[in-house]
Amino acid sequence: MKLFSTLIAVMLTFGSSSTVFANGEAIYKQVCMSCHSSGVARAPKVGDKAKWAPLIKEGQAILTAHGYVGVRGMPAKGGKPDLSVEHFAQATVYMVNQSGGAWKDPDVKMLKAIDVEIEARKIELAKKK
Numbered sequence: 001m002k003l004f005s006t007l008i009a010v011m012l013t014f015g016s017s018s019t020v021f022a023n024g025e026a027i028y029k030q031v032c033m034s035c036h037s038s039g040v041a042r043a044p045k046v047g048d049k050a051k052w053a054p055l056i057k058e059g060q061a062i063l064t065a066h067g068y069v070g071v072r073g074m075p076a077k078g079g080k081p082d083l084s085v086e087h088f089a090q091a092t093v094y095m096v097n098q099s100g101g102a103w104k105d106p107d108v109k110m111l112k113a114i115d116v117e118i119e120a121r122k123i124e125l126a127k128k129k
């Protein structure tokens with residue numbers, strides 16, 4: 001019985017922790033942290049405010065879109081082909097807010113703006129080839 005109640009307690013703690021942590025943080029840990037915590041291939045390190053300041057200035061729609069499409073060492077969608085724009089955007093918000101920014105999780109309007117920038121970026125890249 002003791003074991004059983006302990007198990008329930010563990011399950012409850014685990015279940016609630018996923019709601020306490022912002023979604024963006026969970027996605028960051030799963031997909032982005034491997035590069036962005038250590039700065040692999042010159043990835044801007046989370047917490048490095050000097051590195052992030054000029055990126056944050058680009059604005060949420062543009063920076064998120066460029067990251068999603070991929071730029072140099074940054075693989076498209078963080079290297080996870082089934083990652084949605086919304087989840088990518090949430091992870092980006094988490095990284096930005098750990099690095100001197102104050103962005104909000106994307107709402108429908110922001111997601112649309114990001115989509116527009118993604119299409120624009122793809123056209124721009126296709127022209128360069």
Ligand code: HEC
Nearest residue numbers: 031032035041042043044066067071072073074078091092
């Ligand atoms: C395989 C390593 C790797 C993974 C995984 C990765 N990144 Fe990156 N990321 C990079 C590198 C390298 C750069 C720097 C690219 C450059 O400017 O040369 C970068 C740059 C960025 C930028 C700035 C883009 C710009 O326009 O300069 C954003 C935003 C970003 N990453 C978000 C993410 C998010 C969100 C995830 C997870 C969903 C993620 N990254 C996962 C390596 C990675």
